[in-house]
Every structure is written in C-alpha cells, then in structure tokens.
Amino acid sequence: MITKERIAQEFQRIQQEICSGLEAEDGKAVFNLDEWKHEVAGGGHTRVITHGNVIEKGGVNFSAVEGLLPQFMKDKVSPDATHFFATGVSIVIHPYSPKVPIIHMNIRYFETNAGDSWFGGGIDLTPIYVNVDQASFFHQCMKDVCDKYDASYYPKFKAWADDYFFIRHRNETRGIGGIFFDYLKPDAGRTKEELFAFVSDVGRTFLKAYLPIVSANKTIPFTPEEKNWQLLRRGRYVEFNLVYDRGTRFGLETAGRIESILMSLPEHASWLYNHIPDKESAEEKTLSFLRKDVDWVTMAEDKTIG
Amino acid sequence: MITKERIAQEFQRIQQEICSGLEAEDGKAVFNLDEWKHEVAGGGHTRVITHGNVIEKGGVNFSAVEGLLPQFMKDKVSPDATHFFATGVSIVIHPYSPKVPIIHMNIRYFETNAGDSWFGGGIDLTPIYVNVDQASFFHQCMKDVCDKYDASYYPKFKAWADDYFFIRHRNETRGIGGIFFDYLKPDAGRTKEELFAFVSDVGRTFLKAYLPIVSANKTIPFTPEEKNWQLLRRGRYVEFNLVYDRGTRFGLETAGRIESILMSLPEHASWLYNHIPDKESAEEKTLSFLRKDVDWVTMAEDKTIG
Numbered sequence: 001m002i003t004k005e006r007i008a009q010e011f012q013r014i015q016q017e018i019c020s021g022l023e024a025e026d027g028k029a030v031f032n033l034d035e036w037k038h039e040v041a042g043g044g045h046t047r048v049i050t051h052g053n054v055i056e057k058g059g060v061n062f063s064a065v066e067g068l069l070p071q072f073m074k075d076k077v078s079p080d081a082t083h084f085f086a087t088g089v090s091i092v093i094h095p096y097s098p099k100v101p102i103i104h105m106n107i108r109y110f111e112t113n114a115g116d117s118w119f120g121g122g123i124d125l126t127p128i129y130v131n132v133d134q135a136s137f138f139h140q141c142m143k144d145v146c147d148k149y150d151a152s153y154y155p156k157f158k159a160w161a162d163d164y165f166f167i168r169h170r171n172e173t174r175g176i177g178g179i180f181f182d183y184l185k186p187d188a189g190r191t192k193e194e195l196f197a198f199v200s201d202v203g204r205t206f207l208k209a210y211l212p213i214v215s216a217n218k219t220i221p222f223t224p225e226e227k228n229w230q231l232l233r234r235g236r237y238v239e240f241n242l243v244y245d246r247g248t249r250f251g252l253e254t255a256g257r258i259e260s261i262l263m264s265l266p267e268h269a270s271w272l273y274n275h276i277p278d279k280e281s282a283e284e285k286t287l288s289f290l291r292k293d294v295d296w297v298t299m300a301e302d303k304t305i306g
Numbered sequence: 307m308i309t310k311e312r313i314a315q316e317f318q319r320i321q322q323e324i325c326s327g328l329e330a331e332d333g334k335a336v337f338n339l340d341e342w343k344h345e346v347a348g349g350g351h352t353r354v355i356t357h358g359n360v361i362e363k364g365g366v367n368f369s370a371v372e373g374l375l376p377q378f379m380k381d382k383v384s385p386d387a388t389h390f391f392a393t394g395v396s397i398v399i400h401p402y403s404p405k406v407p408i409i410h411m412n413i414r415y416f417e418t419n420a421g422d423s424w425f426g427g428g429i430d431l432t433p434i435y436v437n438v439d440q441a442s443f444f445h446q447c448m449k450d451v452c453d454k455y456d457a458s459y460y461p462k463f464k465a466w467a468d469d470y471f472f473i474r475h476r477n478e479t480r481g482i483g484g485i486f487f488d489y490l491k492p493d494a495g496r497t498k499e500e501l502f503a504f505v506s507d508v509g510r511t512f513l514k515a516y517l518p519i520v521s522a523n524k525t526i527p528f529t530p531e532e533k534n535w536q537l538l539r540r541g542r543y544v545e546f547n548l549v550y551d552r553g554t555r556f557g558l559e560t561a562g563r564i565e566s567i568l569m570s571l572p573e574h575a576s577w578l579y580n581h582i583p584d585k586e587s588a589e590e591k592t593l594s595f596l597r598k599d600v601d602w603v604t605m606a607e608d609k610t611i612g
Contacts, residue, residue: 034580048579048580050578050579057577057579059579168558169558169561169564169567170564231574235571238544238548238575239548239568242544242545242548242549243548243549243558252474252475252549255475258475258476259579259580261475262545262577263579265541265577266577267576267577267578268537268574268575268576269544269574269575269576269577270573270574270575271363271568271571271572271573271575272356272363272573273354273356273363273365273565273569274340274354274565
C-alpha cells in the first residue's frame with residue numbers, strides 16, 4: 001500500500017543518498033542540516049552545502065507539508081478538496097567552475113483530502129558552455145530511466161522539459177533541458193505502485209547522470225572571462241526561478257519557508273545591459289543550443305564521459 | 307490641451323535633464339543611447355550608464371508605445387477599450403558604493419482608445435545602510451512636492467509606497483520607501499492639467515532628492531564586508547523586481563523590449579543561505595528600518611545633507 005508516509009520516507013532516503021554522493025565528489029564541503037516546521041503541519045530537512053572544492057552553493061531540500069489548498073490549485077482537484085499534503089525532494093547545485101554545469105532535480109507527490117493524488121518531477125542540466133557529448137550522455141541517462149517504465153515517457157517528458165524550462169522573455173531555454181512531468185496519476189495502464197517506482201528511479205538517476213560530468217570537468221582550468229559568462233548565465237537562472245518556476249511560485253504563494261525555497265539561487269549572479277557574445281565565440285555557440293527540440297540523444301555517437 | 311504627444315515630449319525632456327544631472331554628479335561616465343521600436347507601434351530611448359566614478363550600472367528609460375490591451379488590464383478600463391497608449395520614464399541607479407543608496411523613479415501616463423486615461427508614478431530609495439537624517443531629508447523632498455498640489459497626497463502616497471515596495475515573502479520593505487501612486491484620474495477636484503503638472507514635478511524632484519545624498523556619501527570609504535552586504539541587498543532588489551514589480555510584469559506580459567525592462571537589475575547581486583546579521587550590527591539596524599509605517603519626515607530634526 002502506497003501511503004504518503006511511505007513516499008515521504010523513500011524521498012528522504014533519496015535525499016540522503018544524493019547528499020552523500022555529492023559530498024564524496026566534492027571532497028571537501030559537507031551538507032549542513034536545518035530542520036524546520038511548516039506553519040500549518042509538517043516541515044522539512046533543508047541541506048545546504050557551500051564553499052566546497054567543486055560546489056559553491058547547493059541545496060538538497062526534503063519537505064513534507066500539509067495545509068489549506070491554495071486558491072490557484074482549486075481547478076486541479078476535486079470540488080470538495082480543502083486540504084493538501086505535498087512531499088518532495090528539490091535540488092539545485094551551483095558549482096564554482098563555468099566548466100561544470102548547474103543541475104536541478106525535483107521529485108514530488110501531492111494529494112488532497114478528497115482523494116486526488118499525483119506525482120511530478122524532473123531533472124534538467126544548465127551548462128555554462130555546452131559540451132555536445134556530455135549533453136548527449138545526460139539525455140541518454142534520462143531516456144534510460146524513462147524507457148524502463150514506458151517507451152512514451154522520454155519523448156513526452158523531454159518535450160515537456162523544453163516547454164517548461166523556457167525563459168519566454170528571453171526566447172531561450174534555461175539550459176539543455178532534460179525531463180519534466182506533472183500530474184502523473186494512476187490509471188488503467190499504470191498503478192500508483194509503478195508511478196512511485198518510476199519517480200523514485202528518477203531521483204536515483206540524478207547522481208548517475210551528474211557525477212560523471214562533474215568528475216570529467218571539475219579540474220579543467222577556466223579564464224576570468226569564462227567566469228563572467230557563468231555569472232550572466234546564473235542571472236538567467238535567477239530570472240527563470242523567480243518569474244516562471246512553479247515550485248518557487250507555489251512556495252511564495254503558500255508562505256513556505258523562504259530560505260528553503262530560494263536556496264536555488266546562486267551565491268553570485270550578474271546582469272549586463274544588452275550583452276551580445278562575439279561572433280563565433282564559445283558563448284555564442286552555447287546560446288545557439290539554448291532552444292527547444294534539439295535531439296540530444298542522437299547528437300553524439302560517443303557518450304562516454306571522462 | 308493635454309495630448310499624449312505633449313505628455314510624451316515633456317517626459318522625454320525630464321529624461322534628458324535627469325541624465326545630465328547624473329552625469330555631472332558622476333563626473334566620469336556618460337549615458338549611451340539605444341533607440342528602439344515597439345513591435346506594434348512607438349518605441350523608446352533607453353539610456354544606460356555603466357562603470358562611472360559613482361554609478362556602477364544605471365538606466366534612464368523613456369518609452370511611448372501602443373498596442374493591444376493585454377487581457378489582465380481589461381478590468382481596469384472601459385468595456386469597449388481595445389488598444390492602449392503608454393508613455394513613461396523609468397529609472398534605477400545602482401552605485402558602486404554601499405554608502406550610496408539605490409534609487410528608483412517612475413512617471414507614467416496610460417490611455418485607451420475608449421477614453422480612459424490616468425497618471426502614475428513614484429520614487430523610492432533603497433539605502434544599503436540607513437542614514438536616518440538622509441532618509442528624513444528624502445521623505446521631506448517627497449512631502450514638499452506632494453504638498454504643492456494636495457495636502458492629502460503625501461500621507462496617501464507614502465503609505466501606498468510602503469505597501470507597494472514590499473517584499474512579501476521576506477516580510478520586509480525594499481528600502482525606506484518614498485511615494486507611489488497610480489490611476490490618478492481627472493475628477494471634480496482636479497483637472498488633467500493639474501495632474502500632469504504634479505507628475506512632471508515628481509520627475510523633477512528626482513535630482514533634488516537624490517544628488518545631495520550621492521554627493522555627501524560618494525567619497526566615504528567602505529569595507530569588503532560592507533560591499534558583501536550591498537550584494538545581498540541587491541539580491542533582494544532583484545527578488546522584488548522579478549516577483550512583484552508591476553512595470554516589470556507588465557513589460558514581460560506585453561512582450562516589451564526585454565533589455566529596457568531588465569536594465570533595472572544590478573551588475574552584481576548575491577544570495578547566501580539563511581544569512582542573519584550579527585546582533586547590534588549596522589546591518590541589523592538597517593533591517594530594523596525595513597518595515598512599513600516609519601514616520602521618516604519627523605524622524606530627524608536636522609535634514610541638512612552634506
């Protein structure tokens with residue numbers, strides 16, 4: 001029986017595994033732990049890492065909270081739903097080096113007191129400089145975990161990520177995308193047990209997809225100009241999170257714990273007026289990849305990393 | 307006769323005066339000029355200053371655009387309105403020194419093809435460290451310009467600024483406020499001519515209120531720790547602008563020129579997880595002032611600056 005307690009427990013286990021894996025790769029910093037209570041019921045464990053060898057600022061947040069259903073959710077649930085329960089793991093990692101991509105992952109479960117329930121989640125990668133082989137490797141990891149459950153998942157969830165991780169006012173994607181899915185409900189073809197297994201497996205794909213890329217890139221030297229480009233790309237990340245990200249907006253609307261919601265923001269970010277990269281520069285090349293519908297899986301033949 | 311052309315022309319003159327005044331105070335950098343066209347009709351003159359003696363990044367934007375009335379404006383206008391005209395001047399100045407406050411000003415005029423029309427605007431100051439005398443001086447300037455037109459303006463528009471320049475998810479104001487007003491329409495007590503004079507006068511109060519503070523503070527030395535505090539406060543500024551600022555949201559929703567809309571963002575900003583200033587530090591003292599309903603005008607007896 002898939003209870004909300006069992007889901008929350010498994011999500012917390014995934015949080016632990018991911019923190020351990022990131023600490024080992026970083027080699028210096030360890031995650032701190034802040035336990036907090038939600039103003040209505042429940043709470044979370046926010047784990048933040050700063051000033052490591054590799055990671056400048058990163059957070060792995062677990063939460064399980066209950067509350068009054070916010071007004072803007074009413075059209076998503078049964079008419080007689082009044083309260084919600086939500087649990088999830090949310091990760092954003094901002095490395096020091098512009099050679100190591102920013103990564104984000106989220107898995108979540110939502111239910112109401114009227115019997116509505118669904119899973120959601122996603123992983124997406126934001127390289128400061130796009131490396132085609134690594135982008136292809138990353139998407140192959142996403143495809144692999146999807147294909148274990150349903151051949152339709154990867155194409156659907158990859159397209160969903162392209163649409164979701166999109167900075168409309170810039171007409172560019174946040175990075176090279178990945179997968180995104182929401183409102184995954186049990187139906188004739190899929191039990192809740194299977195959906196739970198899929199979402200947990202997405203959580204466990206995080207380290208498999210990210211650590212090889214970190215490991216391959218973390219010692220590559222970089223220039224001050226490359227660092228400046230990273231700060232600008234982080235500015236775009238801030239724009240996405242504050243303007244479009246649903247988790248952030250949901251947190252702001254439901255008076256969630258603000259430090260846990262905004263731990264996704266980088267330590268340093270930058271904005272220049274009307275900055276346009278030089279013609280045929282590495283920066284311009286990266287921008288050219290920040291669009292929807294790039295078929296990353298078939299882009300590179302060699303997906304061996306490192 | 308107050309035509310939209312006359313209003314736009316006067317607003318452009320105010321833009322010019324302000325750019326000249328800021329250049330003289332900065333002593334090094336000059337404003338560049340980007341002329342641009344709106345995708346429907348009209349356009350703007352975006353003037354940006356960077357890397358001066360005092361100003362790290364600042365913008366003074368004039369625009370006069372026409373377009374289809376966006377959906378979210380429909381409840382503000384006559385039922386048969388289909389198109390809008392909007393003109394305004396928007397300013398944000400980010401100085402290098404944490405001793406020199408960030409400032410924002412906006413004056414604007416809006417009309418529809420169904421005969422609706424109103425003025426709006428505001429000026430607010432965001433010191434990185436609150437100086438009570440200077441805060442009091444600044445508010446006295448706001449009160450003076452308001453009192454010339456209507457004794458009810460300052461109390462009303464000061465309270466409106468407290469409510470508007472408020473970062474709800476942080477439960478703190480953006481700075482020490484100032485004045486904010488919107489939907490100022492001609493009525494029995496006030497002609498359009500008078501409202502236009504008031505709004506223009508608000509525009510011309512910008513330099514009178516800001517330059518004495520810049521001049522008094524620009525050569526005060528500061529420490530790296532004070533600079534870091536500035537970067538954090540700028541992070542809050544970014545949060546306000548991307549999450550709450552109506553002008554920014556309006557621009558994003560109506561596909562405005564993105565570089566002009568987001569020129570309000572600082573060159574560098576920073577976020578730390580759960581940063582809490584030391585007890586009885588200057589930073590804690592500043593935070594204690596970032597709340598609504600501070601009676602700044604009567605706070606200091608001496609409002610002489612410099």
